[in-house]
């Protein structure tokens with residue numbers, strides 16, 4: 085991100101930042117507006133916030149709308165202009181004046197967020213892990229999107245047929261599920277093998293991950309084809325009235341000696357960073373540009389050595405990192421890169437100082 089302008093987003097009434105540096109650190113006390121600035125970048129990249137409903141309305145209380153603009157790094161000489169606007173008329177999200185997301189692979193801004201609840205990826209519902217896997221796969225295999233939409237349609241029809249008790253109609257949807265499932269699984273397996281290799285290379289830096297393995301569960305038994313698994317599951321699916329197996333059940337887990345690894349919050353945060361880094365390396369191996377990383381209070385929950393090791397990996401990447409840091413002075417802390425760091429200090433939603441380091 086080269087520049088960022090934020091108007092009426094939460095506490096930030098009007099903020100303009102020159103952010104063209106490999107590492108950008110946003111410092112400030114609690115509630116100063118640090119996460120809000122990361123949220124602004126996220127809005128530009130994804131067109132939605134990463135904060136749930138509990139964060140309340142995003143537009144500054146008493147104002148009519150929110151505007152975020154940013155020029156991002158790209159091959160074009162002046163970068164490219166991203167814009168997000170939201171008011172009572174609706175939402176507008178554009179790239180160089182054209183609707184976002186752009187068609188095809190023309191995505192100049194891909195981001196990776198490590199937020200306050202990164203651990204939930206490992207501990208939460210399998211859907212989170214499946215979505216994470218597919219989102220990362222999608223960047224190198226855009227056809228996955230159409231397959232997933234088709235899968236969702238087939239599963240809906242199949243569930244309806246199961247509730248009606250089966251019959252000839254069910255056989256049609258069984259075939260559909262089996263064909264689609266094998267295709268989606270094939271794409272996932274290729275991505276996963278590559279991703280797992282990268283993950284293990286990175287995990288070697290952290291002794292707590294000795295002997296840990298990243299495993300993929302495809303959603304039906306490894307030794308069966310999906311068609312066979314569908315036959316085996318027939319009775320259970322008819323009695324439950326919905327699909328119990330298939331690519332819609334896939335996920336991944338981190339295990340040791342066959343059991344899911346129990347991790348502390350700090351360890352889980354490290355693992356999530358490594359999973360994201362490994363995914364980015366797969367993308368880089370396939371010729372994609374580096375992502376922009378948003379690290380919200382990365383120091384929280386990590387001891388000095390662990391943070392040093394992690395930053396040793398994150399800080400070496402080619403792409404940009406924007407970090408937030410709880411500090412009452414513009415002290416950039418340990419996550420910097422010499423002569424390549426900009427620090428912005430925020431108080432009450434406004435930038436009070438900026439400096440290069």
Ligand SMILES: Nc1ncnc2c1ncn2[C@@H]1O[C@H](COP(=O)(O)OP(=O)(O)OP(=O)(O)O)[C@@H](O)[C@H]1O
Nearest residue numbers: 094095114115116117118119120141142143144145
């Ligand atoms: N719609 C809104 N209008 C005005 N202020 C808002 C709105 N939504 C949230 N806020 C305020 O914005 C602040 C939240 O800012 P933010 O989460 O960016 O802080 P932070 O600097 O990341 O803090 P912490 O270090 O505690 O996480 C809070 O003080 C909150 O009350």
